[in-house]
Amino acid sequence: MKSTAENPHVRGLLKKYLLVCISLVFLFQAQSSPPAFIVLNTASWGSGRLPADWQIKMNHGKPDISVCTETESCLHMKSVRSSFALEHPVDVNPTDMPYLTWHWKVAQLPGGGDFRRASTDDQAAQVMVAFSDRKILTYIWDTSAPKGIMQSASNIPLVHIFAVVCQSGAAEVNRWIAESRNIAADYERAYGKVAPRVKGLRLQINSQHTGTTAESYFGEVAFRSVLQ
Secondary structure, eight states: OOOOOGHHHHHHHHHHHHHHHHHHHHHHHHHHHSEEEEOOHHHHHHHTOOTTOOEEEEEEEEOOEEESSSEEEEEEEESSSSSEEEEEEEEEEEEOOEEEEEEOOOOOOOTTTOSSSSOOOEEEEEEEEEEESEEEEEEEEEESOOOOEEEOOOSSTEEEEEEEEEEETTTTTTTOEEEEEEEHHHHHHHHHHHOOOOOEEEEEEEEEETTTEEEEEEEEEEESSSOO
């Protein structure tokens, strides 16, 4: 009688069995690792009020926030010589979910806004990521600073904010733009160490320094393990 190693039929069955096992392992890993943590999805928001897990943070003036429906459900923010934000607590490990993705649209830029000077530090849209060590990354749509600039934006002592200009100027105004950033890599580039856990997300708008008006929209915002 031929041994198992010498029997072509048995060897074929064993190969098929191993392939099935490997496939099941990869399938299990894919299913056990959550693909995304969606932070902002206004489609589930009730009319006329914010969900309990979102808070308005006022700095100056009055907030103008509403839920809108264009091609998708979205958040509308308008600033008239004001500064305010929506804030949501999170607990995300950047090692597991290093990517932050979002959709945004700017309808009006604050005239003369430029984050590089405290007197003109106004933006129509910001996505701020707060880490457990109290350091912050802020992704901005600036009026004047060139796209791609990455530098400190801390104008207050002991407050560590690092800005990344994702969009600049009016070239893409009134268009929905999809953004994605590797927050783990951006944090390490900004602060020279491995990123700790993310503890908060803030969507912000301001125009009080320039005394102007700004207007923007946000679609889905999510932390992801991989880019789609």
